[in-house]
Amino acid sequence: MTDVEQTIPNVSEPVPLGVIQHNLANIKPTVAEINHLWTTYIAESMACAFQKHIFAKSKDPDYRQVM
Numbered sequence: 001m002t003d004v005e006q007t008i009p010n011v012s013e014p015v016p017l018g019v020i021q022h023n024l025a026n027i028k029p030t031v032a033e034i035n036h037l038w039t040t041y042i043a044e045s046m047a048c049a050f051q052k053h054i055f056a057k058s059k060d061p062d063y064r065q066v067m
Contacts, residue, residue: 055067
């Protein structure tokens with residue numbers, strides 16, 4: 001054993017994948033995840049409102065057929 005290995009206490013062996021199990025009900029979303037969800041919701045809501053408004057005010061028959 002080298003001096004470096006002797007100075008590192010409580011080093012455990014790597015745990016193989018699949019051994020650790022998480023209860024997903026106990027994992028809370030992070031601030032970044034909540035922010036992303038809220039931003040996406042607002043952007044989608046705004047896009048729907050714009051499309052409804054443009055469709056209502058549009059006089060172009062080709063646009064109305066596409067929408």
